[in-house]
Amino acid sequence: MTQDSTDDLTPDRNAVDGPQTAAEVAAAELAVRLNKSEAELADTKDKLLRALAETENQRRRAQRDTEDARRYAASNFAKDMLDVADNLRRALGSLDPASLQDERAKALVEGVAATERALLAALERHGIKRIEPEIGERFDPNSHEAMFEVPNTGKPGGSVVQVVQAGYRMHDRLLRPAMVGVAKAGANSGPTIDQTV
Secondary structure, eight states: OHHHHHHSSSSSSSHHHHHOOOHHHHHHHHHHHEEEEEEEHHHHHHHHHHHHHHHHHHHHHHHHHHHHHHHHHHHHHHHHHHHHHHHHHHHHOOGGGGGGHHHHHHHHHHHHHHHHHHHHHHHOOOOEEEEEEOOOOOOOOEEEEEEEEEEEEEOTTTTTEEEEEEEEEEETTEEEEEEEEOOOSSSTSOOOOOOOO
């Protein structure tokens, strides 16, 4: 190979650095427009994905709200019926059926008891459960309302010693807490129950 043949293989510096042809200018403009279009496409795709995610979130939220409305629609009515259940319980608690001599009075007490059972069964069918804490049970602030403290009970402090009124729960929501008296922690009350939940 001669020196002349190697010179033919090296690109001409003027051709690279010199003025561009119309095709090169058009190709550069197309490349800029392509980059711009790709950026706009990526931005539009991002906006679309965000809008789809927001739509899905709204659909789920609406579905959850519809379920809650269907589940808890009767909660105000149920709260009103709790007073009826309490009054039936009080009526039954005030009388001792064994001490009644009159057959009509016994039948009345049995009728009131049957009415209470029917009401409680109807409430249970609609997801309303009675909360009746046991004596000695740990006080639960999520289900119980402490009305008073009783000193010197011999029970651990913070435990239920008296149930004033039953509470009710509808599915997983508290309609009314059980009203209770709790043992006061003191020298004669035994160990204290940890009330942190």
